[in-house]
Amino acid sequence: MKTSPNQKLLAASLFPISGLQGLPFKLRVLRVMDALPNDNYRPIRLQGWADDLWHGVLKCPVFTTSRFDFPGFIVPADAATEVGRVISLPGVADKEFRIEVTDRILEIDPKQARPEERDLVGKMIERVISDRLNSLKSKFWRTEWTLYFHLLPENERETRDHVNAYRGFKFGVVLLEGGELLLATDIRTKYIGRRSLAQCSQAERESALARHLDLEIDIEDRATFVRDNGSAKYSCRYAGPTGQTISQYRIKELNQTVLEFYAKNYPRLRLDPNDAAVFFDSGGKKKDMAAPASRMFPVFTTEDESLRECSVKPQMTPEARVQEIHSFLGELTGLNYAGRDFSIGRELVTRERSIFLPPKLEYGKGNVLAPYPQNGKTGGVLPDLEKAIADWRFSKVPMLYQHGPYFNEPLPDVVFFYPDGLPRDIRERFLEQLDLEILKQTGSKMNVIARRSYRIGQGERSGASLLSTIKTVIGEQPGMFLALVALWDRFFDSVHPNLKEAVKGRPSQCVTERVLRTIANTADPMRATGRVRNLALGVLITAGVQPWVLLEELHHDVYIGIDTLHGRVSYHFLFGKGGRQVLTSFGAAIKRGRTQESLDKVELRTKIESTLREIHQAGHPLRSVVVHRDGRWWKRESQALKEAVSNLIRDKVLATDCAIGVVEIRKSHFPVRLFTKVAPPANQLLNPLPGTYLVLDHQRALLSTTGRPGAWDKSEGRTAGTLLLNLVESSRPMDIGALTEDAYRLTHLNWSAPDIEISVPVTIRWNDDALRASLVSQQQEEDETYDETNETKMEGANV
Numbered sequence: 001m002k003t004s005p006n007q008k009l010l011a012a013s014l015f016p017i018s019g020l021q022g023l024p025f026k027l028r029v030l031r032v033m034d035a036l037p038n039d040n041y042r043p044i045r046l047q048g049w050a051d052d053l054w055h056g057v058l059k060c061p062v063f064t065t066s067r068f069d070f071p072g073f074i075v076p077a078d079a080a081t082e083v084g085r086v087i088s089l090p091g092v093a094d095k096e097f098r099i100e101v102t103d104r105i106l107e108i109d110p111k112q113a114r115p116e117e118r119d120l121v122g123k124m125i126e127r128v129i130s131d132r133l134n135s136l137k138s139k140f141w142r143t144e145w146t147l148y149f150h151l152l153p154e155n156e157r158e159t160r161d162h163v164n165a166y167r168g169f170k171f172g173v174v175l176l177e178g179g180e181l182l183l184a185t186d187i188r189t190k191y192i193g194r195r196s197l198a199q200c201s202q203a204e205r206e207s208a209l210a211r212h213l214d215l216e217i218d219i220e221d222r223a224t225f226v227r228d229n230g231s232a233k234y235s236c237r238y239a240g241p242t243g244q245t246i247s248q249y250r251i252k253e254l255n256q257t258v259l260e261f262y263a264k265n266y267p268r269l270r271l272d273p274n275d276a277a278v279f280f281d282s283g284g285k286k287k288d289m290a291a292p293a294s295r296m297f298p299v300f301t302t303e304d305e306s307l308r309e310c311s312v313k314p315q316m317t318p319e320a321r322v323q324e325i326h327s328f329l330g331e332l333t334g335l336n337y338a339g340r341d342f343s344i345g346r347e348l349v350t351r352e353r354s355i356f357l358p359p360k361l362e363y364g365k366g367n368v369l370a371p372y373p374q375n376g377k378t379g380g381v382l383p384d385l386e387k388a389i390a391d392w393r394f395s396k397v398p399m400l401y402q403h404g405p406y407f408n409e410p411l412p413d414v415v416f417f418y419p420d421g422l423p424r425d426i427r428e429r430f431l432e433q434l435d436l437e438i439l440k441q442t443g444s445k446m447n448v449i450a451r452r453s454y455r456i457g458q459g460e461r462s463g464a465s466l467l468s469t470i471k472t473v474i475g476e477q478p479g480m481f482l483a484l485v486a487l488w489d490r491f492f493d494s495v496h497p498n499l500k501e502a503v504k505g506r507p508s509q510c511v512t513e514r515v516l517r518t519i520a521n522t523a524d525p526m527r528a529t530g531r532v533r534n535l536a537l538g539v540l541i542t543a544g545v546q547p548w549v550l551l552e553e554l555h556h557d558v559y560i561g562i563d564t565l566h567g568r569v570s571y572h573f574l575f576g577k578g579g580r581q582v583l584t585s586f587g588a589a590i591k592r593g594r595t596q597e598s599l600d601k602v603e604l605r606t607k608i609e610s611t612l613r614e615i616h617q618a619g620h621p622l623r624s625v626v627v628h629r630d631g632r633w634w635k636r637e638s639q640a641l642k643e644a645v646s647n648l649i650r651d652k653v654l655a656t657d658c659a660i661g662v663v664e665i666r667k668s669h670f671p672v673r674l675f676t677k678v679a680p681p682a683n684q685l686l687n688p689l690p691g692t693y694l695v696l697d698h699q700r701a702l703l704s705t706t707g708r709p710g711a712w713d714k715s716e717g718r719t720a721g722t723l724l725l726n727l728v729e730s731s732r733p734m735d736i737g738a739l740t741e742d743a744y745r746l747t748h749l750n751w752s753a754p755d756i757e758i759s760v761p762v763t764i765r766w767n768d769d770a771l772r773a774s775l776v777s778q779q780q781e782e783d784e785t786y787d788e789t790n791e792t793k794m795e796g797a798n799v
Helices: 042-057 115-134 202-206 258-265 318-329 385-394 396-403 424-442 464-476 495-502 513-520 525-542 601-617 635-650 736-746 762-771 788-794
Strands: 008-012 014-018 025-032 063-065 072-076 086-090 096-108 140-144 147-150 163-175 181-193 225-229 232-245 276-281 290-292 296-300 335-337 340-344 349-352 414-419 448-454 482-487 508-512 558-565 568-575 581-588 624-630 659-666 674-678 684-686 692-695 700-704 723-730
Touching: 008 692, 014 349, 025 115, 042 063, 042 072, 042 086, 042 096, 042 635, 063 115, 072 115, 096 115, 115 140, 115 163, 115 335, 140 163, 140 232, 147 181, 163 318, 181 318, 232 296, 258 290, 318 684, 385 396, 396 424, 414 424, 414 464, 424 513, 424 525, 448 464, 464 482, 464 495, 482 495, 482 513, 482 525, 495 508, 508 513, 508 525, 513 525, 558 601, 558 762, 568 601, 568 762, 581 601, 581 762, 601 635, 624 736, 624 762, 635 659, 659 736, 674 692, 692 736, 700 736, 723 736
Parallel strands: 414 448, 414 482, 482 508, 558 624, 624 659
Antiparallel strands: 008 349, 008 674, 014 181, 014 340, 025 072, 025 096, 063 072, 086 096, 140 147, 147 163, 163 181, 181 296, 225 232, 225 296, 232 276, 276 290, 335 340, 558 568, 568 581, 659 723, 674 684, 692 700, 700 723
């Protein structure tokens, strides 16, 4: 690629893999021998078996496959298992199902591979890289299949830090449709306390380690520990005291005491026989697991106080990030797959810069905020592009104050719920500040008709008193009111969905007690300004106010956002010009838990069918419909969509040529960042402009929706993250570029936090908000440092 001096290009943390071009990849087929029920649970059951085969039986990558007319799996052909082996796994109603290792071998041409086959090829190459890093035990320790950390912390010599900070190398192999192999890479940072559980006082256990040790918190929600056994480090969660020392507690499965086990397996560790033995959970099926409290070290995230002053920050500038990646790449030598040597290049994948301009926004009385006088062609280069985008972003809130919201719904009466013990002066200052902000935004005042307290303390973390108080008020106030709820900071996450269910049919807005106190602190107005503004917007939005809308049409007529969490499902349908009409619905997933939740086929079909009929009856066009799925789109969900579409075509609600597509929106995906690369002589790596995108193939695209070039490129800056859009299904050809542009436009309906670019389209964000008590509970790929901007984002009005 020819470049002019200081030309700005698009770069990605993708590195070419050389030496394997033209090599066919061999996969072995596994077959389910017994008849498998074709019910809602079938895809989850198959995926569960794939996980069990991978991690518990075959110890190699296992993927479900759709290539054959029988349920089956594919594994690397050289997997260490004999042909004809029959593996029994539990299935329906305690019945075991048999899975046969067949002699059938598939030779896959990378250019012709199916998505699951491309994924497996990537895992096969990743295994070679993992084996290389595993051989360097004096340098690295592993927490995941493809995540390795330096054995020594970065801040080893910084005595003032309370935590050890480890830099890690996260990688993944990407096989593109054309057969090109790339290594996706990124840097992770893990913070581990310098003092073990045994060294922590009771006061520290009740404060700094409360989220680690509280047995009332579901174990999968507890903060983690690292069992540091020297060169071997393992992630786990605390599961309670044994009540015995390591010389007393005997591991039943091994018939050894904990002390004997450690003396045999880790002889270099010096342990005190009187050290307490504690139970831990590593997420597997093994029970009765115990370890010395002196080898349990707490893992901290940016929610924890101890990270505020750490000398090693989780964020890194683009140049620092790539420099660290190169240090890991230098260790990847002597790589060989199937008898062929291969290597990983050191140059970032670079393309011409591609950027979506922000959309035009319409406010009250038809006033429009445009990013540039002429939007021009998508991705076109315009003079002063960076300045135009920055000016546009900083004008969002002033435009709202100047012209008012696009749609201003009268605010209903408000009932304020607050925890016992919250001082009256703080409550009243909070309500006063919120009322002033609502008046500023809409010209109307808030009418608080009742104030009700609820009990907190021992036995109230599930919110029983709050829910009871809300139900009592509903009985006393038969008319419509808006519930403004101050949430006690020690509530379980389950309180929020239960609260939403209790106020069903009435608008509600929650705020954490911590944010409430910040807003009430008039002595620190700078800290309170963003929070009260965002909370006011949250109150108005839940009452039906639209601060602004997209002026122009999207590429597709209807977008359906779907997400699941803890057995609940949230649906958002956006339609009309610029998606300004919104319908919301809720349902239940068919499997509760944090992972692998599938939508009920009948419910999904009914929701899609009934809502699209409603949109059609209102006179809106239905020429194309796109589903945004947060996470995996299961086969049964695809069947439900097809059945709904078939019924709607039969009833002439949809035309036969209506385009139907499904896009998985992946917040967690293969590790890759996008950058702006400035050609020599400047030769810089900078943060991408929001709207920067990279089309990988006709099915997948990377999008960076956040990023502050300049501000984030300075010392102790950060690097914008990316979103992966994966077109997994379409009834007609769809342009992944147009789908990506619509997703980017839909990030700008960030009404409740207008000064912060959100990472996902509102089809996903609004579902997140509906299903989670706060954004704090969402796990980010990389933790961000605690600062004012981050706290606003994490603790804003979307509660």
